[in-house]
Amino acid sequence: MRINKQPPPQTTPRRSDEPIWWSLFSAGGVCVAMLVPAIALLVLLGIPLGLVSAEQLSYQRLHALVFHPLGLGVVLAVIVLPLFHAMHRIHHGLHDLQLAHGRLAKWLCYGSAVLLSSLALSLWLTSG
């Protein structure tokens, strides 16, 4: 120990709950990297720009596709996980910019991810 200078850090620190958020963040990160480019390109830009032909992609077909049982996976992968990904970064960004940290910021960030995810899930369940 160095006499007269900084004390050593806490000896038995508390286990962080970050592994939960970080796992969701990482899973979301993979989805964003792998899937978002495709969807952004083909659906959100492709449809309005006519890259994907509208007649081939009729309302019924798309409806069947999205509300197919496997579509739940898609909702998870392109909405829920990316939400946690985004809110995780925002949470840390608030800390980085010294705007807010501590419990409130954490509750707000992950809370809104949970809320919006529930919204997505209920939309899918109720409209299926």
Added chain:
Amino acid sequence: MLSLAKTITTDVLVVGGGGAGLRSAIAACETNPKLKVTLLSKVYPMRSHTVAAEGGAAAVTQAHDSLQAHFDDTVSGSDWLADQSVVDYFVKHAFDELVQLEHWGCPWSRQPSGDVQVRRFGGMKTERTWFAADKTGFHILHTLFQTSLKYSGIQRLDEYFLLDLLVHEQRCYGVLAIDIASGDLVQIQAASVILATGGAGRLYQFNTNGGIVTGDGMALAYRHGVALRDMEFVQYHPTGLPGSGILITEACRGEGGILLNKDGYRYLQDYGLGPETPPGQPQNKTMELGPRDKLSQAFWHEQQQGRTIQHPQGEVVHLDLRHLGQRYLLERLPFICELAKAYVNVDPVKSPIPIRPAVHYTMGGILTDANCATSIRGLYAVGECASVGLHGANRLGSNSLTELLVFGKVAGREAARLASEPSQPAADSLLSTLTTQALAPLQQLHNSQGSERWQPLRQQLAASMEQGCGIYRSEAGLKETLTCLAQLKQRYQQLRLGDSGKAFNTDLLHALELGFGLDVAEAMCQAALERKESRGAHQRQEPGLTNRNDQDFLRHSLAFYQTRPGARIEWQAVDTSLSPPAERLYGGQRPRGQSSAGQQPTDNPPKESR
């Protein structure tokens, strides 16, 4: 007025956080876990110069090797000036200490089988040098430092500068130190004190040593009446970078590097080190793997004959590694590749590295017995600052890292043993008298109205040592240097500090280091002057003195401090109980070699070569 800011009491005080200091602190703790062990160092332990050692640490490891062989190599390497029972103890404990370090986590390089790998090293007949890539000292030091954190008994005083020892009537009671961060003066009382302050290579202009290697501990013990032994033996390393002196490890040659003069000729064969071995197929104790002193001396002769190469930073020869190939170089010598690129802008894969000899190691040091005890009760010394009797006139590469471990353990154990005995603490009045005495020189520095600065003085000291007390010495040169030292000491009295602050006053510390250095330099020169023969690293130029003279000088020199200029030299018998003196033979001159017929073994290079 200077006054003490605080007092610390401890059982064992270790001064120095290098390999020797850390090893002894751990040993002290293990000997008696109840003791309070304090480790004081002017730099954080992992900045100590042990960190810079590249090559490796020796211990008999392979089945076909033997303790006797390691003993013989060390004794003949020392030119019979090593104390043989000390060498015997050393070779017997070397392996266990390296294993201990392995058990503490040192990342030694391995064979495919998972066993530790050993490499060749100059002056050793067999491969017995353990290494951790080319950063052996770094890994040893960090392993020791990190392991030391495990012991709650060790308390560290990082960045504390040892100012003086508190000694009265041959008994050491503690030390006086400066807390560098605050500039506060601290008195540390201790039952035993271990000096592990490292060598003194910084006294020379071209050296491989770090800025902290200034001989502080040597000077302090010396001033308090302990003899400095064998100080005339200063090892030049044949391969330092021009300018900075940064070391290019001997392992380069162990791996098969070759030395070339300006004609691209492997000149070592002209200096009794031949016959020439094919490039990339090094042979122990031959050519490039001859001992350091011979190689450095060969350079000196080449330079005299005008066969060295002009480099912007002075005369050099070439160390050629190109034939080893990129892959091998990057695997075995990555740090060397990095150093050469950064400091001389040379890629060893593509071009030969310019090198020149540079002062590397001080064989001599504070006289101790085989238990690392000095003549002052309670004061021990270990590592490069000490002379336990292992290296004699010339240290073999890779023996000193092992020395730090083997004798670090001894010193720690002995110091702990003494500290565990009941003893009479010093009276307060005595301590305060000793403290006042110790503060006087510091007080003088602070009050000085003189006009001298330490930098030019240090510069002159280094130049003069290189000039008069270098690879080859003569009476005239040594006397000139001694005169210069006396003048420098005079001028030192007129020193004036450029920084009057207390916090991190490095100006003050460098001035103090210069003061220490001047005393150590004097001991070196005086001993060199009085050793009228050539042995190991000490080579005299005068006719009649160019050979070893066992009749008169198979003895250790002991330098004693005196207030007037120069040191008082006495002589001490060498322990040669186990192996009688013989010639040091290298290359084809070795009895085992077949090609030595008719060649006169000689320590001197031929006048006419080729």
Added chain:
Amino acid sequence: MSRKPYQPPMPASWWLKHPAYRFYMLREATVLPLLFFIGSLLYGLYALGQGEASWLQYQAWLQQPWVLALNGLALLASLFHAWTFFVLFPQVMPLRLGSRTLPAWLMVSAQWAGVLLVILALWWLLGGLDAHQ
């Protein structure tokens, strides 16, 4: 006591000072367009569930220039994110084969190949559906 350590402040603008930090902030900021993208998807999900009329309305909304622009930004952001993410992956999870680590470039290119594959698959799913019916 002559020690008086000075603790330099860490201004909120610290990240403007060095390109490495700006790069980091840009990477973190990729989630802002991403949030808009997620919002668009949520709206789309809702529209799809409400019937064809509302789906057509949604398509019209998608065609508004500002929506197009933001989703274009989201595409760029996701590509940028993918780039940073793929480079980090071998650092976080070095894959070993025997005693050798797989070279980073191999892992990075494999991931990009994955992205391309997903685009092609989705394109096939959206466009090629007709042929199968």
Added chain:
Amino acid sequence: MPTTEIRLQRYRPEQDNAPHWQDFRVEYDDSTSVLDALEQIKAEQDSSVSYRWSCRMAICGSCGVMVDGVPKLGCKTFLRDYPKGLTLAPLSHFPIEKDLIVDMSRFLAHLSAIKPYLIAEAAPKGKPYRQTPAQLARYKQFSNCINCGLCYSACPQFGLKPDFLGPAAIALAHRYNLDSRDQGKSERMAQLNSDNGVWGCTFVGYCSTVCPKGVDPAAAVNQGKIASTLDGVIQWFKPGKETSK
């Protein structure tokens, strides 16, 4: 010899309340390092200028400074690469003691906290452990850290939260955790699992960029996140072992 301008950040605790800049002109050639330049300044212009150094060969880790705002080793940075002059300041994020000298004690405290030594039940008697080159290769890189602290100056998370253990300490923990001879991982995880452990990192990654020894602490920290997550999952399935909250 050509000369160049050095702007040096000064702070003398006994006189100043905050750092200020001072300009020096130094001579340099092809091999002049920042450390050489500082020596020149101290010898010839102002001997009160203070900085740390020792080995001058990039291995002792003493001489970290900010060169034009980038953490570097003074002895391995050459003036030849800054023909237009340069600025020198003490390492960021650490308290400044004097001129270029910072207080490293927090860094050392963090190093000690992660138990950076081999923890094993019983070593083989009188002989080394066996460790194959492949097992050595797993942790070797992380054992090359010279404790220079450059990565702490590079890491904004350490700047924002000085209790963050930081890249080098975590890399060292990781080094021992990966060592085939070590069994002390569980003891080290307590520190790594905390908010100030691996979770203090947001993968800025700049720590690895500035590391002069190729340690790649960012990789260590982020591999540590996986280890910590797994450790958490295991704890979760082993209730009763960890009671603290």
